[in-house]
Amino acid sequence: MITPALHPDDAWPVTERHLQAIWYDRALRPDRLTTTAGVPVRVVHPGRWNLEAGPDFMDARVLIGDPPRPVAGDVEVHLRAADWARHGHDADPRYSKVRVHVTLHAGSAPRLPLPPGCEEIALASFLEEDLERICERIDVHSYPYLKLPSPTRCGELLSGRPPEFKSALLEAAGRQRMRRRIDRFTALRERHGAAETLYRELMAGLGYRVNKSAFRRVAEAVSLERLRAAGGPLAATAVLTGAAGLLPDPADPRLTEESRRRARILWDLWFVRKPVWTPPLPGRDDWCAASRRPANEPARRLAAAALWFGPSPGLEERLAAAPAADAGGFIRRAMEELTAPRDPFWERHWTWTSASRQAPTALIGPGRARTLLINSVIPWRLAGPEPRSECETCFRTMPAEPWNSTLRRAARLVLGPDHPSTLCASALARQGLIELHDRYCLPARGVCDQCRLPKAICEWEP
Incomplete structure (x- = not known):
């Protein structure tokens, strides 16, 4: 029987999902990183894990160089640098905003057809522990919903609050979202x-x-x-x-x-x-x-x-x-x-x-x-x-909107990993979750661990 030849990486227990978890989880990601050109990199936020078509992480923020230069955009993760072209990303417009290409090992010449301004980071040389042992500890099925890249300011502020506070907050945010939508429809009806x-x-x-x-x-x-x-x-x-x-x-x-x-x-x-x-x-x-x-x-x-x-x-x-x-x-x-x-x-x-x-x-x-x-x-x-x-x-x-990836992410960011499902059961509460997520948790509006909730949230007493 003929045994096909494997690339050395193919025999390892590491998958792209493992590498995504290492990039996403601050407890796994090395503190010291540089680009493949040796320029220092500090990860401010690894990005929003994307479970749909397109780059692996959206809206990431990193600081590159000394003095640091802020870079914001998407992140694509591959085991091998050549997978960028092999997967056809160079011809796919969905990958035009990728600013960080994360791989296990650095690629070899010629240079990849990456988007302008995209930096390359190879993780292998920065891992302080054997890769196989790291992968053994990673439960890939717990990402991204059972793991967060870092504690969020929203979760910290709400963690000690009683259920009555959280319910009132979600419903107030839900009303705000619906009323803003009504105002938009009022303007559209006048126009069209x-x-x-x-x-x-x-x-x-x-x-x-x-x-x-x-x-x-x-x-x-x-x-x-x-x-x-x-x-x-x-x-x-x-x-x-x-x-x-x-x-x-x-x-x-x-x-x-x-x-x-x-x-x-x-x-x-x-x-x-x-x-x-x-x-x-x-x-x-x-x-x-x-x-x-x-x-x-x-x-x-x-x-x-x-x-x-x-x-x-x-x-x-x-x-x-x-x-x-x-x-x-x-x-x-x-x-x-x-x-x-x-x-x-x-x-x-x-x-x-x-x-x-x-x-x-x-x-x-x-x-x-x-x-x-x-x-x-x-x-x-x-x-x-x-x-x-x-x-x-x-x-x-009104009936509740079906549970989806946006609501699952919002619930974990705003309410934490162990919130009771009854908090998010009503239509108004689910609209409130989306409102808080979009206005206070999205990295584009401020890094999660530095965002601020409305003043009324901190002052409200049940």
């Missing part, structure tokens, strides 16, 4: 009108994170008035999908016969309705496929938007018809409307080229509907002519 505002904001919400910008561009190019003029949900689907550049070539051999028939129908509808578009439309290269769940396929989400806004009366008219004084009834009505879209093709397909599935999947599930309700529909409703006295009832009645 109530119906157009709801359409644009729901379109952006359908883009989730990675495709929010592309969805906005489609909504700006295809106004609600243009979409309504298309003539029904199917024609609206053709207009949105065509404007997004997501209609496939019917001759594509990867398409099933069912997908090919659907594509031809939409192409026929799009071709006769396609006007001269003034705004630039997104192309296929503007849509991000990395780190995207199959249910978030943009063409599926656009079909849902067409079913919301293509018929007459549209979603905004159906929601506006709900009684103003019944917040609970409005929320139930809104959830029914958001999860209502049914498309026989997209309920059984993840993508244009995927095979048909036996079990249908809703275009908009309950979790995504709750997120859209909290971030868009409720602020849109409360920004209207209804009295603001409805706000508190809506805040108390």
Whole structure:
């Protein structure tokens, strides 16, 4: 039997995850570091551990040189320096803000095609203990949520506070976040009108994170008035999908016969309705496929938007018809409307080229509907002519946003690793977590162990 030759590093028990933990954890990271050129480096903050597509750590801060020069940006970690080019990062725009490239060993000439201003740090020569022993102590599954890079100022201030204090803080922050969002929707309604505002904001919400910008561009190019003029949900689907550049070539051999028939129908509808578009439309290269769940396929989400806004009366008219004084009834009505879209093709397909599935999947599930309700529909409703006295009832009645990576990180930074889950159970508390995280914990707003909470937090007494 032939045994394949391994790179020396491949036989070690160290993985990229181990190296990420060493960089992230102050208890593991060497105090003395230099760049591969010998310039001193001090890590102020290792960055926010990124569990999605892109660099390993976001918004890191380091001091380089003597006297120290502050450097802020992203961090990418590899076992071998050559992995930068091997993984295709030099041609990926998501890595353009990388300012520190951390490796186990220094690379050899020629120099890597790193972004301008990016510094290289090789950790192996600075480890004071045998690498295998360090790796034996690292539980890679506890990072990043069970480990923090350093104690945070937020956690220190709140650690001795009673649960009543923490609950009041989260709810106050949640109200602040929701009221600021309502003010934003008030300005948008004055600028674009109530119906157009709801359409644009729901379109952006359908883009989730990675495709929010592309969805906005489609909504700006295809106004609600243009979409309504298309003539029904199917024609609206053709207009949105065509404007997004997501209609496939019917001759594509990867398409099933069912997908090919659907594509031809939409192409026929799009071709006769396609006007001269003034705004630039997104192309296929503007849509991000990395780190995207199959249910978030943009063409599926656009079909849902067409079913919301293509018929007459549209979603905004159906929601506006709900009684103003019944917040609970409005929320139930809104959830029914958001999860209502049914498309026989997209309920059984993840993508244009995927095979048909036996079990249908809703275009908009309950979790995504709750997120859209909290971030868009409720602020849109409360920004209207209804009295603001409805706000508190809506805040108390709205369902909690699904637990996600941002909420998990925020809970650990703000409340510590051993907080009771009941503190974060309500919708208002989860909005408060995001508010505190975004305003006081993000490194871009100040390093975690130097940030300051609002004065009211320190002075409040239960």
